[in-house]
Each structure stands twice: as structure tokens, then as C-alpha cells.
Amino acid sequence: MNVACPECVADVKVAQQPELNEILECGECAGELEVISLDPLMVAVAPEAEEDWGE
Amino acid sequence: MNVACPECVADVKVAQQPELNEILECGECAGELEVISLDPLMVAVAPEAEEDWGE
Amino acid sequence: MSDEITVVKCGGGLSAHRETICQDLAAVAAGGPVVLVHGGAAQLDELAAQLGVPQRRLRTPGGSSSRYTDPATLDVLLMTMAGRVKPALVASLSRHGARPMGLTGMDAGLVTARRAGAHKAVVDGRTRMIRDDHSGRIHAVDPAPLHLLLDAGLLPVLSPPALGTEGEPVNVDADRIAAAVAGVLAERRPVRLVLLTSAPGVLRDPEDPGSLLPRLTVSAGSLGEADARGGMTAKLQAARAALDSGVSQVVVADGRITHPVREALAGAGTRIEKAAPFESGNV
Amino acid sequence: MSDEITVVKCGGGLSAHRETICQDLAAVAAGGPVVLVHGGAAQLDELAAQLGVPQRRLRTPGGSSSRYTDPATLDVLLMTMAGRVKPALVASLSRHGARPMGLTGMDAGLVTARRAGAHKAVVDGRTRMIRDDHSGRIHAVDPAPLHLLLDAGLLPVLSPPALGTEGEPVNVDADRIAAAVAGVLAERRPVRLVLLTSAPGVLRDPEDPGSLLPRLTVSAGSLGEADARGGMTAKLQAARAALDSGVSQVVVADGRITHPVREALAGAGTRIEKAAPFESGNV
Numbered sequence: 001m002n003v004a005c006p007e008c009v010a011d012v013k014v015a016q017q018p019e020l021n022e023i024l025e026c027g028e029c030a031g032e033l034e035v036i037s038l039d040p041l042m043v044a045v046a047p048e049a050e051e052d053w054g055e
Numbered sequence: 056m057n058v059a060c061p062e063c064v065a066d067v068k069v070a071q072q073p074e075l076n077e078i079l080e081c082g083e084c085a086g087e088l089e090v091i092s093l094d095p096l097m098v099a100v101a102p103e104a105e106e107d108w109g110e
Numbered sequence: 111m112s113d114e115i116t117v118v119k120c121g122g123g124l125s126a127h128r129e130t131i132c133q134d135l136a137a138v139a140a141g142g143p144v145v146l147v148h149g150g151a152a153q154l155d156e157l158a159a160q161l162g163v164p165q166r167r168l169r170t171p172g173g174s175s176s177r178y179t180d181p182a183t184l185d186v187l188l189m190t191m192a193g194r195v196k197p198a199l200v201a202s203l204s205r206h207g208a209r210p211m212g213l214t215g216m217d218a219g220l221v222t223a224r225r226a227g228a229h230k231a232v233v234d235g236r237t238r239m240i241r242d243d244h245s246g247r248i249h250a251v252d253p254a255p256l257h258l259l260l261d262a263g264l265l266p267v268l269s270p271p272a273l274g275t276e277g278e279p280v281n282v283d284a285d286r287i288a289a290a291v292a293g294v295l296a297e298r299r300p301v302r303l304v305l306l307t308s309a310p311g312v313l314r315d316p317e318d319p320g321s322l323l324p325r326l327t328v329s330a331g332s333l334g335e336a337d338a339r340g341g342m343t344a345k346l347q348a349a350r351a352a353l354d355s356g357v358s359q360v361v362v363a364d365g366r367i368t369h370p371v372r373e374a375l376a377g378a379g380t381r382i383e384k385a386a387p388f389e390s391g392n393v
Numbered sequence: 394m395s396d397e398i399t400v401v402k403c404g405g406g407l408s409a410h411r412e413t414i415c416q417d418l419a420a421v422a423a424g425g426p427v428v429l430v431h432g433g434a435a436q437l438d439e440l441a442a443q444l445g446v447p448q449r450r451l452r453t454p455g456g457s458s459s460r461y462t463d464p465a466t467l468d469v470l471l472m473t474m475a476g477r478v479k480p481a482l483v484a485s486l487s488r489h490g491a492r493p494m495g496l497t498g499m500d501a502g503l504v505t506a507r508r509a510g511a512h513k514a515v516v517d518g519r520t521r522m523i524r525d526d527h528s529g530r531i532h533a534v535d536p537a538p539l540h541l542l543l544d545a546g547l548l549p550v551l552s553p554p555a556l557g558t559e560g561e562p563v564n565v566d567a568d569r570i571a572a573a574v575a576g577v578l579a580e581r582r583p584v585r586l587v588l589l590t591s592a593p594g595v596l597r598d599p600e601d602p603g604s605l606l607p608r609l610t611v612s613a614g615s616l617g618e619a620d621a622r623g624g625m626t627a628k629l630q631a632a633r634a635a636l637d638s639g640v641s642q643v644v645v646a647d648g649r650i651t652h653p654v655r656e657a658l659a660g661a662g663t664r665i666e667k668a669a670p671f672e673s674g675n676v
């Protein structure tokens with residue numbers, strides 16, 4: 001399964017069973033994409049994390 | 056199933072499946088008996104309730 | 111700031127109205143000291159079902175009926191009251207600007223109780239000796255920790271269980287906690303008690319919401335002309351006990367309206383009054 | 394009565410030793426103010442399993458790992474901390490003569506926290522945007538309610554969650570609550586902090602109970618010579634934060650012995666010390 005990168009329009013490969021909010025990396029522009037819908041499959045550029053929340 | 060009343064030795068009838076702490080009444084002396092063991096089936100004279108705890 | 115303390119009892123059946131009740135409580139608390147007492151019977155049943163803990167009733171020879179608080183039910187009760195209902199109230203009150211402090215009767219020995227002794231009761235149709243029931247009767251309420259919190263501008267959010275004489279949790283009725291708390295606080299300051307319910311107040315006919323009694327006179331031997339059944343009987347007994355302890359005003363009112371506490375204090379619902387001695391024919 | 398406040402942290406892993414710990418705490422509380430902070434991770438996992446709520450870990454890009462506190466887990470956390478672990482501690486402390494008052498960080502806005510914003514983390518092997526995690530970092534501790542309770546002779550029994558900026562419960566680490574509480578109390582009075590654990594103290598080699606370090610020097614850039622893994626790292630970071638805030642004494646000690654708190658104060662376990670500025674080579 002493939003989806004178009006919203007940044008560079010390259011094809012991005014998606015795993016068999018993508019999960020909502022999963023992060024994919026575009027092989028072309030190295031941008032991080034977030035799965036925002038499963039049916040239909042839609043991705044968007046992932047927001048920047050505010051900071052590292054690990055303690 | 057029967058059990059001997061510890062007060063008057065009369066036979067007291069017990070339900071098919073007695074429960075632990077169940078109260079039986081002796082038909083002979085009208086005493087209240089408590090099931091204190093199931094196997095073997097044993098009864099003892101039931102203690103007096105301290106008071107009525109219902110509100 | 112008023113010196114008069116408002117004690118409000120809110121049952122678990124009103125959880126759908128939590129936000130409006132808490133908003134109203136926070137508004138009242140901005141003008142004077144408030145104590146909230148809550149129950150949570152419906153939520154207890156829900157969690158017991160989730161955990162597969164059967165809920166049974168005890169019927170005593172005296173004819174009354176109560177929850178069989180066996181050890182497994184006591185565990186569910188603590189998780190419900192202290193872990194589900196109370197945090198939701200504390201969070202909501204905080205969002206509306208109050209400074210709530212969640213407590214059970216066990217904290218600081220606030221509400222002490224005598225656990226029921228061994229007694230006979232009917233469970234599931236059979237008479238049994240009951241020895242593992244963790245319910246009981248209120249022995250005393252210590253007003254000192256409540257005055258301490260109220261004087262610091264905090265809003266105590268109190269619920270069962272109480273603390274037993276052996277330092278164990280004991281299930282006691284939340285309406286009675288509210289009445290007892292109002293009663294001991296009244297020894298030092300004026301206190302009014304609002305019992306919120308899922309009806310317009312006390313009804314002459316429970317089937318007819320139009321039969322609201324604006325006033326109801328209770329006496330030592332009578333709960334007045336209300337057709338009091340089930341939960342309302344306990345509420346009216348608690349109301350009478352509060353009046354006997356010197357609480358100046360007791361109202362049973364609707365918890366489902368927009369400003370339930372302020373409306374109750376302004377005259378909505380049923381105001382409970384004590385019969386003057388010469389009136390009470392049937393003591 | 395001493396003026397010095399003793400803050401004790403007790404993890405849920407020590408529940409088998411609750412009675413001896415509470416007996417010892419009550420004895421210490423008879424001589425001076427005590428605050429107890431507790432966790433309950435093991436009990437949370439147990440209740441989550443009972444309720445069928447899956448427990449997952451978040452691994453952040455920074456490499457750290459934490460409990461994924463989704464809404465269902467937050468509910469379980471509240472029931473565990475406020476409804477199971479805390480009432481058992483309150484009951485036990487009462488039986489031993491103390492006057493405990495159970496609190497979460499939400500009560501009176503005692504511990505406020507900033508909830509984690511949207512962030513990336515690895516869950517079950519996949520990288521995801523996390524938006525429903527109800528964990529966060531401590532923003533502030535308000536010492537006023539604690540001083541109020543301590544001055545009245547009460548023993549606060551405090552646990553997560555904290556109160557978020559939107560008035561919602563936020564899961565924060567209990568060791569960090571203990572350190573932050575000790576730190577703010579130290580602004581007014583001398584404070585010592587005892588972190589009870591299921592080991593003799595900090596070990597050089599976690600596999601060898603004989604490798605106890607009687608003293609451990611920590612600095613801004615280092616947790617010293619301890620082979621600190623997992624939970625101990627968090628404990629030592631909390632210890633360092635407490636020392637930085639002016640807490641006079643921090644001990645990591647064994648909670649499984651008969652008088653765990655008094656022994657810790659008398660020299661058992663590992664005393665954590667701050668490197669003098671000239672010693673800290675690796676800042």
C-alpha cells in the first residue's frame with residue numbers, strides 16, 4: 001500500500017495494517033508523516049513535538 | 056437431610072443445599088440454629104444478635 | 111463572606127449533572143464556607159459489575175434493607191467513592207475556581223462508626239448470621255478538621271466510608287454523614303443543609319412531579335405527609351436529625367437544574383421543618 | 394516535638410510491609426511532623442489486569458520509557474492510588490495512633506502539573522503521535538495546605554495524580570512528588586527525605602546486596618558510582634533535586650525491615666550527598 005507524501009508528492013510505503021496516529025517517514029524528503037485517517041488512508045505532515053517529555 | 060438439635064436433640068430438617076451461617080429453626084424447641092460446618096454438616100445454637108442493625 | 115456554613119449532599123445518581131452542580135457550588139463557596147458530601151451507589155454497582163463482584167441486599171428482622179458490604183464490596187466501595195466519584199468532583203470544582211479537598215470519613219478520624227455486630231439477616235431469600243458486613247452506624251463526627259479546612263478557604267468533599275473502632279473502613283449512609291456533619295458544625299456556627307435529589311423535592315405522590323410539597327413538617331414520630339419511600343425515607347430521617355442538632359435550614363431540592371444550590375437556598379424544593387412541641391400529636 | 398519535617402516516600406512494591414512501615418511512621422509522627430508520599434505501580438498493574446485495561450509503555454526519542462497513561466489507565470490509576478493503596482495506608486496509620494489525611498496532588502491544587510503536549514513515541518514497536526497521554530511534569534507544589542495540616546498534627550498521605558492546568562488529573566512520578574514536596578517545605582523549615590525501597594539502599598552492583606553504598610555523592614552531571622538502572626535512576630534524580638532545593642538529608646533505605654524510617658534516620662541505607670562545587674568534575 002502506498003500514499004503520496006504531502007510535501008514532495010513521492011510515494012510513501014505503508015505497512016500492512018497502519019494505525020491511527022502512526023508516524024511514517026518519507027524516503028524521498030525524509031519528512032515525518034502522521035496517519036490521520038485509515039479509511040480512506042490519509043497522511044499529513046506530523047507536527048513538531050513540543051519537547052522531549054520523557055523524564 | 057436432618058441434623059440433631061443441640062438443645063433438644065430433635066431432628067431438624069435441612070434444605071437441599073444448606074449454606075454456611077444459615078439459620079435453621081428447630082420445630083420442636085423453636086430454637087434458632089446456625090450452620091457452622093457443611094462437611095460434615097454441623098449446627099450450633101445461633102448467637103443472639105447484638106441489636107437490630109437496620110437503619 | 112458569610113459566616114454561615116452550607117452543607118450540600120449530592121447523590122451518585124446526579125452524576126450527569128456534575129458540571130452544573132460543581133459550578134454552582136463553586137459560586138456559593140466564593141461567598142461563604144461550603145462542605146460537599148457525596149455518595150455513589152450507582153457508580154458502585156457499575157464497578158462491581160465490571161469486576162464481577164455480586165451485590166446483595168440484607169433484610170433485617172426489623173424490616174429494613176441495606177447493601178451487604180462484604181469485604182469485596184468494601185474494596186469496590188473505596189475505589190468508587192475515593193477513586194472515581196470524588197476525583198471527578200475535585201477536578202470539576204477546581205475547574206470552576208473552588209479549592210476542593212477530597213476526604214473520606216476515615217481521614218483524620220473525621221467520621222467514626224460502630225460496625226454492625228453479628229446479626230441475623232435475610233440474604234437471597236435465606237436467613238443467615240452475618241459477620242462480615244462492613245457497614246455500621248455513625249458514632250461521631252469531629253468538627254475540628256472541617257473547621258480547619260473551611261477557615262483556610264478549602265471546600266471539603268466528603269464521602270463514606272467512616273473509620274471503625276478497630277481502625278477499619280465502615281460503610282455508612284452518605285445522607286446521614288451529611289446530617290451529622292451539619293449537626294456538629296452547627297455547634298459553633300450557623301449551618302444550612304441542602305440535600306440534592308433527582309426530583310423537584312419531596313413529592314406527596316412520587317409518581318406526580320406536580321405534587322411537590324414546598325414545606326414539610328417532621329416530628330419525632332412522623333415524617334409528615336410525604337409519601338416517603340425508599341431513599342426519601344432515609345433523606346427525611348437525616349433531615350430530622352440535622353434539625354434536632356440545631357441546623358437552621360434543611361432543604362430537599364432538585365439537583366438537575368442549572369443553579370441547584372442557589373435555587374434551593376432561594377426557596378426551591380421542599381423546606382423541612384420541625385413540628386413545634388405543641389403541634390406534635392403523634393410522638 | 395521536633396520542628397524538622399520528615400518526608401517519606403514508599404513505593405507500591407512495599408505493600409507486604411505496610412503494617413511495619415505504618416507503625417514506624419506513626420512512631421516518628423509522634424515526635425514531629427511527617428508527610429508520607431506513596432506510589433502504587435504494582436497495584437495499578439493488578440487492577441488494570443482485573444479490568445482488562447492493557448498497560449503499554451511509551452519510549453520517547455530521548456530514550457526514556459514511561460507508562461502510557463491513556464484515559465482508561467488514568468481511571469485505573471485514580472482507583473488504585475486513591476481507592477486502594479491510600480485507604481489501606483490511612484487505616485493502618487490510624488490503627489497505629491497517627492492522624493492521617495489522604496490526599497492526591499489534585500486536592501487543594503497541592504501539586505500542579507503540565508500535561509505532556511503532543512509528542513512522538515514508540516508504542517508496541519511503532520512510532521506514533523501521542524495526544525491522549527495524561528502524564529506530565531510537576532509544575533509547582535503549594536506548601537500552604539501541607540503546613541496547615543502538619544501544624545494541626547495531621548499526617549498527609551499524598552500520591553499522584555497532580556492537577557493539570559486545565560483542571561484535569563495528570564500522572565506524575567511519585568518519587569518526584571516526594572522530592573518536590575520536601576523541597577518546598579524546606580523553604581520554611583528543616584526537612585529530611587527518606588526514600589524507602591525494596592533493597593538495602595543504593596547498591597554498586599544491583600545483583601549483590603553486599604555492595605551497599607553507605608554514602609553516594611551526586612552532582613549536576615552525574616549520579617555517582619551507583620549502577621543506577623530503572624527505578625533507581627529516577628529515585629537518585631529525585632534525591633538530587635531535593636538536595637538542590639535545600640533538603641538537609643536524603644536517604645535511600647530498606648523498607649522491608651522492622652523500623653525502616655527510624656533506622657534510615659539513624660544511618661541505615663545510603664545517604665545521598667551533593668558534590669561540593671570543586672569536586673564536580675563532570676558537570
Ligand SMILES: [Zn+2]
Nearest residue numbers: 005008026029
Ligand atoms: Zn516526501
Ligand SMILES: [Zn+2]
Nearest residue numbers: 060063081084
Ligand atoms: Zn430443638
